[in-house]
Amino acid sequence: MHQLVNDNLYETRNNLVTEITLLSDAQLNRKPEMNIWSIAQVCxxxxxxxxxxxxxxxxxxxAGDSTQKERKEIQLFLLDRTKKINAPKIxxxxxxPFKVQRIIDLLNDSRNKLMTLLSSIEDASILAEKSVKHPALGxxxxDLWIEQIYLHEQRHIAQIKEIKILLDVEH
Known part of the structure; x- marks a missing residue:
């Protein structure tokens, strides 16, 4: 896998875990407003x-070869928090409520599964040749599915920082 993508996955996840590690379970689960997710829910x-x-x-x-060969500029879309994206039900x-350690364990588990899958790919060029429909991005x-994971996390790290300000939590 491309080293920059790997570094971005690692760095972004470290930033996320740093944002939540020192929170109490109460801070993690407190909603700043009824219609805003708690930090636990974001995670x-x-x-x-x-x-x-x-x-x-x-x-x-x-799956067989995809028909989609077009490259999309997903970074601008995902990092623009002025555009609300409704999460699909799934x-x-x-x-x-969640405990801080439980959230960290879930995040570590899913990241380990992702890295295991990616390390099993013999020829990474296949990632640019095959495609799957994304609920928000089409x-x-x-390879862009992989990038959207850390870009999506960056979007929500910004949201977590805003929630911490609303909750008046040290950051």
């Missing part, structure tokens, strides 16, 4: 998205 959503992305990438690798977070080559 659970990120876990669910990564799990769904792993399934999509694995499915795309097994990646909506639980409303039940037909997407598999």
């Amino acid at each position: 659970h959503h990120l876990f669910l998205v990564e799990q769904a992305s792993i399934k999509a990438i694995a499915w795309g690798l097994k 990646v909506e977070p639980d409303v039940e 037909e997407l080559p598999l």
Whole structure:
């Protein structure tokens, strides 16, 4: 896999874990407003998205050649938080409270599964040749599915920082 993508996955996840590690369980689960997710819910959503992305990438690798060859500029779309993207039901977070360590364990587990899948790919060029439909981004080559994982996390890290300000939590 491309080293820059690997570095971005690693760095972004470290930034996410740094944002939540020192929170109390109460801070993690407190909602700043009724219609805003708690930090726990944001993190659970990120876990669910990564799990769904792993399934999509694995499915795309097994599927025949794709018809989609067009490259999309997903970074601008995903990092623009002025554009709200409604989460599909399958990646909506639980409303039940989480412990900080449980969230970190879930995130570590899904990242380990992703890295195991990616390390099993003999020829990474196949990732640019096959595609799977993404719920928000449309037909997407598999290499962009990988990139959207860390870009999506970066989007939500910014959201977590905003939630911490709303909750008046040290950051």
